[in-house]
Amino acid sequence: MHPTTAHSPGAPAPAISVTDLRKTYGSHAAVDGLDLRVETGEIFAILGPNGAGKTTTVEILEGFRSPDSGVVRVLGENPANAGRAWRARIGVVMQDSRDQPELTVSELVHHYATYYPAARDPDEVIEAVGLREKAKVRGRQLSGGQRRRLDVALGIVGNPELLFLDEPTTGFDPQARRSFWELVLSLREGGTTILLTTHYLDEAAHLADRVAVVQDGRVVALGAPDTLGGAEARLPVVHWESGGQHFSERTAQPTALVARLAGELAGAGGEIPGLLVARPSLEDIYLSLITGTDADAATTEETNR
Numbered sequence: 001m002h003p004t005t006a007h008s009p010g011a012p013a014p015a016i017s018v019t020d021l022r023k024t025y026g027s028h029a030a031v032d033g034l035d036l037r038v039e040t041g042e043i044f045a046i047l048g049p050n051g052a053g054k055t056t057t058v059e060i061l062e063g064f065r066s067p068d069s070g071v072v073r074v075l076g077e078n079p080a081n082a083g084r085a086w087r088a089r090i091g092v093v094m095q096d097s098r099d100q101p102e103l104t105v106s107e108l109v110h111h112y113a114t115y116y117p118a119a120r121d122p123d124e125v126i127e128a129v130g131l132r133e134k135a136k137v138r139g140r141q142l143s144g145g146q147r148r149r150l151d152v153a154l155g156i157v158g159n160p161e162l163l164f165l166d167e168p169t170t171g172f173d174p175q176a177r178r179s180f181w182e183l184v185l186s187l188r189e190g191g192t193t194i195l196l197t198t199h200y201l202d203e204a205a206h207l208a209d210r211v212a213v214v215q216d217g218r219v220v221a222l223g224a225p226d227t228l229g230g231a232e233a234r235l236p237v238v239h240w241e242s243g244g245q246h247f248s249e250r251t252a253q254p255t256a257l258v259a260r261l262a263g264e265l266a267g268a269g270g271e272i273p274g275l276l277v278a279r280p281s282l283e284d285i286y287l288s289l290i291t292g293t294d295a296d297a298a299t300t301e302e303t304n305r
């Protein structure tokens with residue numbers, strides 16, 4: 001057992017463990033003391049604003065970039081010097097891949113399958129990503145969303161134990177996104193560990209067992225999507241209007257507050273002006289974490305839409 005993968009004897013080793021990872025470009029610390037642990041079999045999402053260091057981190061985990069310092073273990077090995085056998089156990093869907101545009105979908109997926117010792121049936125993979133009708137179409141003739149599905153097919157055809165999905169559904173229409181989510185969940189059912197980066201908070205809420213919010217190259221929040229930010233951040237917020245002004249209050253007893261407001265403010269029709277009771281979404285909580293503002297502010301916007 002490797003000394004840096006600290007886990008109790010008998011417990012499954014984590015798929016990924018990262019300790020004090022650092023990567024600097026010039027004088028800019030893109031990754032600045034990042035710690036991460038992804039358990040085998042989970043879907044783990046990394047969220048964070050543009051430039052937070054997500055792609056740099058993921059590329060280090062994939063072995064495509066070398067860190068300045070820190071300890072990284074992916075499927076028990078250091079990606080910086082892991083060999084072909086290790087690479088065959090991981091699948092990668094990068095942002096913006098556009099390789100071999102002259103090959104058809106079917107040719108590309110079949111070709112990629114030959115690289116892997118335990119590849120999935122390429123035709124089943126094409127079906128699973130919803131490209132059966134495009135199997136004979138060349139890569140360069142696909143739409144942006146279809147190309148992205150092809151990228152996903154190429155990432156999973158090797159039947160990886162660990163799959164990296166870097167903003168996988170960018171450019172997908174809502175229906176394609178939903179069917180992609182089903183595909184990702186079925187991969188987890190089959191035992192695949194998935195590390196996902198996304199800017200879609202609903203995607204993280206739907207798919208991820210756990211979420212890390214990365215900012216300025218560090219993890220600033222970590223937890224299940226429905227616990228992120230802590231209990232206080234998840235309390236509902238009651239909004240109302242009085243005398244032409246907007247008011248809001250976060251409370252654990254929204255019913256009692258609404259009853260009090262009804263007594264004080266309700267007009268002849270019994271309605272409280274501008275009443276809205278909103279529970280912060282993952283997006284509200286995420287925004288409050290990375291901007292340092294209260295989730296109230298985020299929900300207030302909703303009332304003004």
Ligand SMILES: Nc1ncnc2c1ncn2[C@@H]1O[C@H](COP(=O)(O)OP(=O)(O)OP(=O)(O)O)[C@@H](O)[C@H]1O
Pocket residue numbers: 025028030048049050051052053054055056057
């Ligand atoms: N090759 C590079 N040379 C110099 N600076 C880089 C390089 N790659 C990334 N950076 C810088 O490092 C920081 C982190 O970039 P990174 O791509 O990891 O962010 P990200 O969180 O993935 O952002 P996004 O959400 O926009 O994809 C950014 O400030 C970026 O400009």
